[in-house]
Amino acid sequence: MYKTLEIHQFGRFYIGIMPNLNLRDPVIIKQILLKDFVHFFDRNPSFIEKITPLARNLASLTSSLWRKLRGKLTPSLTSGKMRMILLTILGCSQDLVSFLGESADDNHILDK
Structure with missing residues (x-):
């Protein structure tokens, strides 16, 4: 997927019926991580969490859990x-x- 987007800044794909975004442009990635993250933080819960507890991490949490954990981690970073x-x-x-x-x-x- 990543290689097929070489000439593009970003692309979309679906996992089942859920749309996903694949970013390639470092400028867009930086913009989202630093300024627009509030619109992108809510990840879709994954069935993998049921298989392995290690999948339950900051990058895969949903809104309320993400905010709570981020508040605890921010002073450490x-x-x-x-x-x-x-x-x-x-x-x-x-x-x-x-x-x-x-x-x-x-x-x-x-x-x-």
């Missing part, structure tokens, strides 16, 4: 705190790369 989080993520990812490299060098099979 300041630029300073995001920098600290990034450093933690970078450290963990470097540890993971080292571990996987050593395991590959030793021909170890990783358990699930």
Whole structure:
């Protein structure tokens, strides 16, 4: 779907009878995320949530739950705190790369 829209800024598609929007233009994406998000935040509830609780996240919540969770998360997402989080993520990812490299060098099979 994404590749077929290469020459377009956006496209629409349907999942069943529900219309969906696929954005490709970074300018439009930024506009929606920063200024027009109030019109786009209400996601359709998904049957996947019943299969896996991990699917129940900020990106898939509906209006009232989204507002409640966003209010709790917003204080945690300041630029300073995001920098600290990034450093933690970078450290963990470097540890993971080292571990996987050593395991590959030793021909170890990783358990699930």
